[in-house]
Amino acid sequence: MISWKNLDTLAAFDELAKKEKVCLKCALGGEAGAERVKKYQVPMAAGMVYNYAAKAVNEDVLDGLQKLADEAQLVEKFAALYNGEVINTGEKRLVLHHLTRGQLGDAVNKDGVNKRDFYVAQQTKIADFANAVHAGKITNGAGEKFTTVVQIGIGGSDLGPRAMYLALENWAKQTGNFNMEAKFISNVDPDDAAAVLAGIDVAHSLFVLVSKSGTTLETLTNESFVKDALKNAGLDASKHMVAVTSETSPLASSSDYLAAFFMDDYIGGRFSSTSAVGGAVLSLAYTPEVFASFLDGAAKEDQLGKNANILENPALLDALIGVYERNVLGFPATAVLPYSQALSRFPAHLQQADMESNGKSVNRFGEPVNYPTGPVLFGEPGTNGQHSFYQLLHQGTDIVPLQFIGFKESQLGVDVNIQGSTSQKKLCANVAAQIMAFACGKDNEDNNKKFNGNRPSSIIIGKQLTPETLGALLSHYENKIMFQGFLWNVNSFDQEGVQLGKVLAKKVLAHDTDGALKVYSDLFEI
């Protein structure tokens, strides 16, 4: 029987908080430190590894984390989720994004449909469509092949798919899996759509309109932008657009679209990269096989999430360490630092996935919680970040726990040898060096040049960023966020915090304002 309890009511949390703190700098020194780096790692899918040797944990703390995982019934709660319970209690919805990449448990039937079959059917429909586009069987009005795909969506319909597209662009070009260039229109700022449209050949562009409800204001506005551009070019918009939406949305059966691909209410926007929301643009830009491999990596990583042993469940362990850092050690933020230019927008995607899921002040029963929940998350690729905000990370007054990601090989395989090493080796050397610099620091009689160390980090290491490793990475973070939500006892799958702004913006546009809001509107001459 699952019991949903606040973190601060768990005996294991109380016990954990009382444990002696680990001196990271001490733990990583000497031969014991070397052994620790070899030992403190968990295999992930696709040949990757999650290494937590530079986190402020030891056997005692890990034991406490295991007890916390057990008492909080984290893997049981995950099982309840993938077996189809109503985990998103606020909106009374199932949470089924795992089913888009595999069957983790029982068959989930809902609305008279086997949901795994439903998601697979959409993947097949997308694959057939993408193959037909690539083969020139589906063309523009003049019978010419489409060369560009443009995703129109915002939030979860933009950040994830965009980050995944960028992550695989070089790889796809290098491996002959590149079919169409992808662009993205998201912001209601008219300059976003106008600039993208001015930079593409609209006559050979296929637009993917993504909105689950079919009512997202930004997205519908940008659709009009695109339709105007197509019309001004003398083109039939309905021959250039497809929709990704729910079956019940006004877009689902509209003749405005060449085709419609479906998601449903059980796929949250920020968890939709493995649904049709990511599937359409990735299958079109690359190939359906690339998307399938991405799903396969995620499915394999999801399987690891079922392990009750925290030392065999990287997402679970990562989640527990994060909660330990947030709620016991008291660190207010976290940074994700991929040493891979291809992952340039991966932190922005995680920023949504994490902060929108766990940035909550009430538990899943609507009662205020008495402890910090989701932290601020930010990040930029290394080595760029080293020349930017790392100063604060090394010597600032707050400690920011870090999550590094690195790959042994580049995607394009083009490199130069300077001062005895390739750029790829330099990249890897830098991330290895940073982990040690943060953890162990360095004394100096000049305080200004002194590094206190004891700044914790973990690293995920893979051979190369491929569709499969990317899927595993995505799954890791999605499941980490889910486990943390379980620990904080919040509903990670709604987002009521975005509603008030929408309501007030409508009032401003309707000139239905008074007081301060009216004056702000006047300042903008609305």
Add this chain to the structure above:
Amino acid sequence: MISWKNLDTLAAFDELAKKEKVCLKCALGGEAGAERVKKYQVPMAAGMVYNYAAKAVNEDVLDGLQKLADEAQLVEKFAALYNGEVINTGEKRLVLHHLTRGQLGDAVNKDGVNKRDFYVAQQTKIADFANAVHAGKITNGAGEKFTTVVQIGIGGSDLGPRAMYLALENWAKQTGNFNMEAKFISNVDPDDAAAVLAGIDVAHSLFVLVSKSGTTLETLTNESFVKDALKNAGLDASKHMVAVTSETSPLASSSDYLAAFFMDDYIGGRFSSTSAVGGAVLSLAYTPEVFASFLDGAAKEDQLGKNANILENPALLDALIGVYERNVLGFPATAVLPYSQALSRFPAHLQQADMESNGKSVNRFGEPVNYPTGPVLFGEPGTNGQHSFYQLLHQGTDIVPLQFIGFKESQLGVDVNIQGSTSQKKLCANVAAQIMAFACGKDNEDNNKKFNGNRPSSIIIGKQLTPETLGALLSHYENKIMFQGFLWNVNSFDQEGVQLGKVLAKKVLAHDTDGALKVYSDLFEI
């Protein structure tokens, strides 16, 4: 006589900390709230305004902030800086980036040169070069015009210039000021350079190598990448490259470059956008006049920074409110949220400028401080952020002070009218609505749909994002960072925290490691 004291030793800070806290929600309600929005604003340069009505201040707190500014001698310290004192004490350097855009005080003579004349001479040299390139007087080896400019640099030689280029790209195209497309290579990740080079026509590309010291490893490595690409295309690299560096660097007089433009040790990388570092790429991509207008906006804003009255000095007031939020109210992070897609990388630039400057734990004399200094800074453009991390900002357990930026008009002027309003009006309505939603919240019997409010924000409002407003914006934030550094009594102009990682990375590459670092190196197969 200027006296450099720690924040917590100032009587005015003690007094400020004891003042009654402001109920923002109460202050912004009703007619008094409307009056407050009209009153709580300070004019900026280029017709902009800094509005702080939604910050948790009142007349009493403002009075305390004025006293703090006076006791900390903030404008006197600014005067010392622009009059040429050694403000960067750690590196024993002057801090002269303001001189790149105007003469704020006394003539500064250093190394036998009037430094204002020196910076102007570099601007003139760049302008002549850019005009010759645009006119086809300086061409590639085949006598053809250059069409693309590629900046090679990292950190301050990348983030600022890149953010400024993106900010003005639409505007320049719309106003006929667009001459060359710009690209940027920064990361040592070989996929960064390889992908950029694969996407351009190298035969018609001019490369701008930017490194003050001429020794930045990433930049020299990427230069080799570019030279290889030029050689492989049968081209003479020296006909395709210019250098931006210091006069004493090995690049300064090398025959490898068509020309060299100079900065010096008194321009910190993160403050170099208005020096030759930003000047070369912006003058080439756009025009020298566009760059001059950008400098003019910054110069006008710099002038406002001299006002001792905090109600006439927007950067000073913004700085003081930020320190009040950090050190009295205890908020650990801050977000910059431009409602302008063109400012998509402006927060990333500010992330460096702010966190690298003030992420310090020792004062300017090398003594540890007992209070928090620079906060974590992050941000993404609105309305995109609304569909991402705003959930946490509205309902998370931590309060994150916000800095909005918005413009009444778009840059391209292309728009659509949907549901009775243009996209630009929707964009502005959203930012106005967000300010009120954060500040005033909304009660609800369902705690999950309740907004506590009292989440502070400020906004900078301009007519349009132009070179002049962009320059003023940049100056505002640079000076805010400087004033905050004065308040925290840190040296905002060095970055010793980046050194240790560099040293260890070299050891890894030389295989001069043992213990944990060796194992990490082995995991990457270095």
